[in-house]
Amino acid sequence: MDITRLSPDDAAGCADAVALLTATHAVDCPAALLSTPFGYAANLRYGWDGDPGRSYLARDESGTLVGLLQFFAPTYDNTHLAWIEVEVHPDHRGRGIGSELVRYGEQVARELGRTSIGIGAWDLPKADAFIKRHGFEQKAIEVNRRQDIATLDWATVQKLYDEAVLASAEYELVKLTGELPDDMLEGMIAVTASINDAPKDDLDIEDDVFTAERLRAYEESRRGHNQTVYRVIARHRTTGELAGHSLVTVERERPHIAEQADTAVSRDHRGHRLGALVKTGMLLWLREAEPAVTQLDTWNAESNSHMIAINEQLNYFIVARTKDYQKSL
Template identity: 65%
Template sequence: MEITRLSPDDEAGCTEAVALKSAGLKLDCPEMLEPTARGFANMLRYGWDMEPEYAYLAREADGTAVGLLAVGVNTYDNTNQIWVDVDVHPDHRGRGVGSALIEYAEGFARELGRDTIGYGCIDLPKADAFARRHGFVQKAVEVNRRQDLTGLDYGVVQRLYDDAVAASTAYELTKLTGPLPEELLEDMVTLTASINDAPKDDLDMEDDVYSPERLRAYEEAQSRSDHTVYRVIAREKSTGALAGHTVISVERERPHIGEQHDTAVDRAHRGHRLGALVKSAMLLWLREAEPALTQVDTWNAESNNHMISINEQLNYRIIARILAYQKKL
């Protein structure tokens, strides 16, 4: 078996990688969103915020792709770590392919001088046993939920919005697409950092570090990946302070698919139902702005009860539980 790095310009290789990953998802969790070859290549070019991911294909001697290793390498923060995903084609499991990819990832981490590997897998007994066999310790549970907009009762959304407006009369909303105005950038750095208050459970992780450059890099990566970014921001009327926001990215390749990115409220402004306000306002906006949109996926720590309670009012249902592990080298 040979393991080689995959280039985003290798269209055939990216197609193989996506086909391999999709074959596994069809067996392990059929409802999880499958990537496209184009979207996969863009993650290798731009990542989430211009931190491109690495990908490696494991091939048999005849060239058959049997395994896929994806590696995220943080440069903004947590620079002692890498995070990996491992996929093995269902027809080739139980033959040591996954173990070889984990070993490869450990060598890669050591070459970078990093001492911690994070690993996530679908909550299945065999996947959990694989992780523990390789020395990983479970640290958290992430839950993928999906909002079905075709079955969403917009009367419920409107009532949630109206109730939130009544509880937040000291605030007003701003709606934006595309890059942030320059005059909001510094304040948005502070507001975005509020996401660090979300539960990390037992994960050994530093807070995310934000800067104007990183926010601009996020915008660039989303734009280059052909995603439209929608933001709803709550601002305190008396001071102009940015108090809360929510962000959804809509694919242009598949305009029926959206992904919930950040939702956060500044600590000093909590208790005014701003989370419910910005999320319900976003839905009412997208109903008009993105008529083809039918689903939105979100990810939360299973312990994030406050955000989950809002999502449950908005027709989200669980698609998958992902077990998050870490290992010290």
């Protein structure tokens, strides 16, 4: 088997990777949201926020693409950790390809000086058994939920928004598209870092470290992905302090698809229903600004009961569950 690193400039290779993912997900998780070839290349070039991962294509002796290794080694923080995902084409499973890709990922992680490696997979019995055979232990569960905008009860959204407005009278909403103004950048560093209060369960991971440069890199990455960024920010009326936000991106290539990138409320400002305020405020804004959007995806730790409760009030439904595993190298 020939394993080679995929370049974001390799359009054919990126298309092959997406074709393989389409085949694997048709069996493992048909409802999952997948990248287009353009989006896949953009992720290899820009990553989530200027810290891209790698992909490796595995081809057999005939040149057929049989497997895919996706590899990420953070550089902003968690520099002890590497993370992998392994995909094997359904027609070629049971031949040791997945095991070889896991070993390859571990070797790359060691070469980079990483001391811990994680792997994620859909919550399937065969995947669980395969990963545990390689010495990984389950550490967390994540859940992908989706909102069907076309059937959303807007009267309920408006009611929840109105109730949140009453509970948060000391705050106002600021709506932004694109880049953050310079005078809000410092305040948004602290708000964005509030995501570190989300449950980590048993994962051996450190807090994310956010800087002005990282927030700007996120904006540049979204431009590279050809996505529009929508922000709804809660600001304290008296002090001007930024208290929370909801962040959603809308694809221009597929304008019916939106993704919830972040929702967070600073610890000092909790207890005023700001999470519900920014999420419902975002939905009402998107209805006007992006009428083509029909689905909005979000991910949460299964243990994040507070955010899940808000999502369930907004008629999100479960698409899939994934399990996160880790082991020491």
